[in-house]
Amino acid sequence: MRTNKPLTSPLLLLLFLLIKLIFQYAVLNPVYDLHRDEFLHLDLANHLSAGYLSVPPYTAVNSLVIKWLGNGIFWVHFFPALYGMLTMIIIWKMIDMLGGSWYAQTLAAAMFICSAMSRVNLLYQPNSFDILAWAAVCWCLLEYLHTSGGRWLLWMGVITGLGILNKYNIGFLVAGLLGALLLSSHRKIFKDKHLYIGGLIALAIAAPNLIWQVRYGFPVLHHMKELTETQLVNVDRMAFVADQFIFFIGGAFLMMAALVGLLFFRPFRPYRVFLLAYIIIILLYLYLRGKSYYSLGIYPVLIAFGCVYWERIFQGGWTKNLRLVWLALVIVPFALIVNAIFPVLTPDQIQQKARKFSALGLLRWEDGKDHELPQDFADMLGWRELAGLTLKAWQQIPADQQKNTLIIGDNYGHASAVNFYNLGKMPAAVCMDADYVFWFPQMDTIRYIIKIGRAPEKEVMPLIGKVTEIGSIKETLSREYGSAVYILSDLSPQVPQLLRKRVQQRQQDYRGLR
Structure with a gap:
């Protein structure tokens, strides 16, 4: 399905990457300080270790780089934006592999920027790299299913190992993909030696942190217990499901297109394993009361499928004239609420628009109660x-x-x-x-x-x-x-x-x- 792209495609990608980078800085009002979690992650650079109670060690290494660059606010915000840009490149490549044109790529780039992905890429937390790692693993599997090239399984191992060093959340992706492959016609992958070599590579990369966990009595289990008792207990499962659509606001129809396309579109038949993996992952989070944003990493691959399928539906005749309409549906709703989901407004301005914030559920904190500011914004003051x-x-x-x-x-x-x-x-x-x-x-x-x-x-x-x-x-x-x-x-x-x-x-x- 891969096609040769004209010169305009990489230039178009570069344009969207610049838009993405500028956007991440433009939506942060200087009245706010860094977030409390950002301060913690930056302080890890002063205490290098193979493991931490709060996060695995990758964030500390990233923070050390920021420290070498002067610990400036610009660099603190640059790295999550960079990881978001790299995720966009992977989506671009997946669309190319699936045979999508510049329009599908444009639709995907607009959808990525005009979504919760940009909200995640605002703060210096492990989540941005986590989404990048999920996207990269899915891309490697997509390439493997397309070419049967064993090297892609080896790269999956490398990326999974790095993902573990960043955030253990990637374990849900591994569980979802392995379960889906086992239940699909692709179960022959378990006879490929490269899968096991890739697994050993992942373990070797993650070994320093795993050894640290063993040495210190698996503090991650205490951390998870504490998280469950103080935060996850307040997670509403129905709200979790609703959030999966709210994440993409006007672009939710493209997520539905991805699911429908994987189910019924013949050229996508070899890749239905991603639909099955998505179902498994969502069910796991629902059972364990995971926070809704934990699942964001599975969406880059679905964005690629959704945009290619939507392009195929509206590629001929008069329907081709609707292309601007679909872009508008993605961009306009996001533009209408951008001041609510990003710290663009001052705290006083947010109070004046409290009803809008409350209606969007943005004033609800981890304690399950509504407050005067979104929790992340309140955590960026004082x-x-x-x-x-x-x-x-x-x-x-x-x-x-x-x-x-x-x-x-x-x-x-x-x-x-x-x-x-x-x-x-x-x-x-x-x-x-x-x-x-x-x-x-x-x-x-x-x-x-x-x-x-x-x-x-x-x-x-x-x-x-x-x-x-x-x-x-x-x-x-x-x-x-x-x-x-x-x-x-x-x-x-x-x-x-x-x-x-x-x-x-x-x-x-x-x-x-x-």
């Missing part, structure tokens, strides 16, 4: 202010006692934001949350504590001689509104011992030892 207060507190510590000062936040957002903004100005902050529980400094000579978050608990107040509040976040729409910075001084000699005990208990919790 951090710079908090870091400034922490630095002010540090400067008030006597110079000869700064080496005996512990800086501790209530959560990883506090610690990572302070470390980002105050890098090189003061020692690193820690917390009893996420990976920071393993990064505490020596605490034998603590004389001062800078506490970020809530005031000290009543039960420890007898151990603290003096509490000085430096200030608190004044941005009422920040998720961290009211978080304050305190200097704790005249500490009891019992404080270091108590802190060490709490740190050890927390470490044991994450390692599954308690």
Whole structure:
């Protein structure tokens, strides 16, 4: 089905890649800080390891590159945008393989940009590379089914291994594809030695992280348990299904076209395994109450099928004149709500349009309740202010006692934001949350504590001689509104011992030892 493309096709791709890159920067209002998760991921560069509680190690390596480039905001946003652009190239290649023309590629590029994919590509999180890895694995399988070339299975192994080092979510794709292949006419693939060599390659690439998990008692299981109890329990399965269509807004008809085409379109018959894999993956997420965006990685291949099939339906006669209509259906609905799904508006402007945001379900947080701002937006406010207060507190510590000062936040957002903004100005902050529980400094000579978050608990107040509040976040729409910075001084000699005990208990919790 592959065809030779005219010169305009790569030039057209380049145009869409530039549009994609510009768009990702244009929809971010500078009034917002980075997201709390972005601060955490960037801080991993300062603690290189084969594994972390929060993510596998690929993000740390990516963050190290950003650090080498100067840790600027431009580069923080560049990499998720880059992974989105690479995903677009893969979709472009899949359409080429399926015999689609420049129009199908244009439709696919518009659909990718005008969808939740661009929302994911906005933040520096593992999700953008995860979607890229899923798309690349599907492309390799598509090429294998088309050519029977064993090298594609080897490349699948390489990409799967890298995908595991980025986010374990790719395991759902592997399960879906293997299950679909086993149930399809392509089960003969299990007789191909390249499949098993590819599997060994994937394991070899992922081995450092897998060994780390074994060594530390599989902390990922504790993380998943915590995630299930605090977030996934609030997942509505019907909302999950609805989101699969909402992700693509006006382009949802092309997703339906992909499913119909894979079921009934004769040239797609050899590739029905992707339809079966899609069903298996969605059912797995529904059963486990996965978040709706976990499934986004399976859609690039469906975008390719949907756009090629739609082009075939409307390629002749008067129906060819409807091509602009289909593009408009993809772009116009997205344009009407772009200010709602991206942090384009200021917090005050969002409050003025609260009904629109509520109607779109954008004000619902992980706790299952509606709030004044979308959760991600509220998580992008107040951090710079908090870091400034922490630095002010540090400067008030006597110079000869700064080496005996512990800086501790209530959560990883506090610690990572302070470390980002105050890098090189003061020692690193820690917390009893996420990976920071393993990064505490020596605490034998603590004389001062800078506490970020809530005031000290009543039960420890007898151990603290003096509490000085430096200030608190004044941005009422920040998720961290009211978080304050305190200097704790005249500490009891019992404080270091108590802190060490709490740190050890927390470490044991994450390692599954308690």
